[in-house]
Amino acid sequence: MTAPALELDQLTKVFSGNRAADGVSLEVPPGSLTGLVGPNGAGKTTSLSMAVGLLRPDSGTARVDGVDVWRDPTRAKALLGVLPDGLALPERLTGSELLRYWGLLRGMDPAVVASRTSELLRILELDEADERGVLVLEYSTGMRKKIGLATALLHSPRVLVLDEPFEAVDPVSARVLRAILRRFVAAGGSIVISSHVMSLVEEMCDRVAIIARGQVLSHGTLAQVRGSGSLEDRFVELVGERTIAQEELTWLGS
Numbered sequence: 001m002t003a004p005a006l007e008l009d010q011l012t013k014v015f016s017g018n019r020a021a022d023g024v025s026l027e028v029p030p031g032s033l034t035g036l037v038g039p040n041g042a043g044k045t046t047s048l049s050m051a052v053g054l055l056r057p058d059s060g061t062a063r064v065d066g067v068d069v070w071r072d073p074t075r076a077k078a079l080l081g082v083l084p085d086g087l088a089l090p091e092r093l094t095g096s097e098l099l100r101y102w103g104l105l106r107g108m109d110p111a112v113v114a115s116r117t118s119e120l121l122r123i124l125e126l127d128e129a130d131e132r133g134v135l136v137l138e139y140s141t142g143m144r145k146k147i148g149l150a151t152a153l154l155h156s157p158r159v160l161v162l163d164e165p166f167e168a169v170d171p172v173s174a175r176v177l178r179a180i181l182r183r184f185v186a187a188g189g190s191i192v193i194s195s196h197v198m199s200l201v202e203e204m205c206d207r208v209a210i211i212a213r214g215q216v217l218s219h220g221t222l223a224q225v226r227g228s229g230s231l232e233d234r235f236v237e238l239v240g241e242r243t244i245a246q247e248e249l250t251w252l253g254s
């Protein structure tokens, strides 16, 4: 039997008594695209950070292609491409310099780094800024997402874990990004994305997990999770609705 592309088992993290992740378990089958959705502060970033070796869990395990992320980080990280929340990149470099630095740090062949860099920058429409010598420091939010995605793809990983990859990305670039992700999955790769955009998750993902208060409330195929309604309906049903009462915010517009 092949190992799941990503397997989270009872991942738990407590910050000063706050159970940010409270026994998060999730299986991502090979060749699938899983959407992780949940309200603000639900524990998505905490869970994904533990899953990829960026945040040490208090307990629980994370495996990529059967490799334990915390016991064998070098092997696991070679299999992983990560777009973390609040990307920390060396900023006083151009996009191509950054990708070269990133690739060589990973022990890649310089010629392969160079050809993939120019292809990624062109496809992600960062090549023109690069030719003008624009530093990552000067990039817009969307451009930062795109260069972050390029660093995640550069070494051709087996599993991509992307925290809010479409946030601040313009619609044309978002299409390109979707096409890249689809191609990655068609080639046998697996992806987990976190997103607040239900329509995007419904359009792109074949599997979904709803997380709230540090726990996975529902997961499975899109059809299993949303049932006969929309994903948003199911989300609100599980997470709870917040409405504004008549007596609240009465000072607005007065």
Ligand SMILES: Nc1ncnc2c1ncn2[C@@H]1O[C@H](COP(=O)(O)OP(=O)(O)OP(=O)(O)O)[C@@H](O)[C@H]1O
Binding pocket: 015, 018, 020, 038, 039, 040, 041, 042, 043, 044, 045, 046, 047
């Ligand atoms: N480094 C930290 N120190 C203390 N508390 C933290 C830390 N990181 C996250 N938390 C807390 O853990 C909980 C989960 O946060 P997390 O960032 O994982 O949520 P999220 O689902 O990614 O939210 P969002 O959708 O708003 O990005 C929140 O209550 C948050 O305040």
